[in-house]
Amino acid sequence: MDYSDELYSWAYYKTSSRETAEDLVQDTFAAAYHKLDAFEGKSKPKTWLFSILNNKIIDYYRKKSRNSITSVEHEKIANATIEGLFTSSGHWNPEYAVDEEHWLDNPEFNVILSDCIDDLPANWQMAVRAKYIEDQKSKMICEALDITQANYWQIVHRAKLALRQCLEKKWVNG
Amino acid sequence: MQKMVLSCKKAAELTDKKLMGQLSFMESIQLGVHRLICTCSICGKYESHSKLLDQKITELKATHEPMTMTLSQKEEIIKTVVKGDE
Numbered sequence: 001m002d003y004s005d006e007l008y009s010w011a012y013y014k015t016s017s018r019e020t021a022e023d024l025v026q027d028t029f030a031a032a033y034h035k036l037d038a039f040e041g042k043s044k045p046k047t048w049l050f051s052i053l054n055n056k057i058i059d060y061y062r063k064k065s066r067n068s069i070t071s072v073e074h075e076k077i078a079n080a081t082i083e084g085l086f087t088s089s090g091h092w093n094p095e096y097a098v099d100e101e102h103w104l105d106n107p108e109f110n111v112i113l114s115d116c117i118d119d120l121p122a123n124w125q126m127a128v129r130a131k132y133i134e135d136q137k138s139k140m141i142c143e144a145l146d147i148t149q150a151n152y153w154q155i156v157h158r159a160k161l162a163l164r165q166c167l168e169k170k171w172v173n174g
Numbered sequence: 175m176q177k178m179v180l181s182c183k184k185a186a187e188l189t190d191k192k193l194m195g196q197l198s199f200m201e202s203i204q205l206g207v208h209r210l211i212c213t214c215s216i217c218g219k220y221e222s223h224s225k226l227l228d229q230k231i232t233e234l235k236a237t238h239e240p241m242t243m244t245l246s247q248k249e250e251i252i253k254t255v256v257k258g259d260e
Contacts, residue, residue: 004243004248004251005242005243008242022243022247022251025243025251026250026251026254029252030254030255033255033256086182090182090184091181091182091214092182092183092217097216098216098219098223109230110230113230113231117234132228132232133234134235135232135235138194149196153190153191153194153196154187156190157190157191160227161186163227163231
């Protein structure tokens with residue numbers, strides 16, 4: 001259990017849920033316990049455990065996105081909301097001008113941004129976290145989410161539009 | 175010529191695609207043309223806003239605080255793992 005805190009911390013960071021993080025860590029140790037014979041010592045135990053955990057996290061998000069009516073509906077709603085940023089002729093809707101002054105160096109901004117990321121559809125959230133926070137390569141993200149490169153940049157673009165909207169809405173409404 | 179003139183919506187897409195290093199040569203020309211002819215202020219600032227958002231999201235990494243498990247949580251995991259083997 002030496003690495004349990006690090007594993008738990010990572011799992012919580014990836015899922016924002018203590019309960020889910022605990023389940024994932026438990027599943028990781030269970031899987032490691034049963035695969036102990038197969039562990040050849042080619043990597044450090046910590047690396048091995050983290051790779052098991054990361055696969056569990058990927059499975060968690062895949063199940064979440066496949067569970068699917070809620071996730072599909074969430075994406076539909078998010079897409080429809082983003083469409084509202086533009087007029088029918090593809091121009092920016094002037095009421096969505098962003099005032100980035102309050103973005104800069106304000107500690108509350110990070111809390112609101114974090115909340116807005118949590119509000120994104122599961123796949124979009126995963127893509128944003130993997131790209132910006134974990135600094136993963138796009139190829140790995142596409143494999144984890146089972147999407148093409150073209151889908152990937154579209155998802156990141158839509159996620160950023162959704163975040164802009166959310167930030168302005170939460171900032172203005174308090 | 176029609177193909178060179180993008181809507182602001184499409185220009186925003188290509189701007190984010192550019193920030194991810196995925197823009198083709200033709201798309202970069204199209205984006206350049208749009209920026210020359212578009213007068214809307216939101217378009218003009220979109221790239222800088224998008225870069226700022228990239229930076230702000232990346233900064234969240236620094237605010238991630240380590241979480242720890244309680245002793246009882248750890249004991250519960252050990253019990254469950256061992257029980258599963260019986």
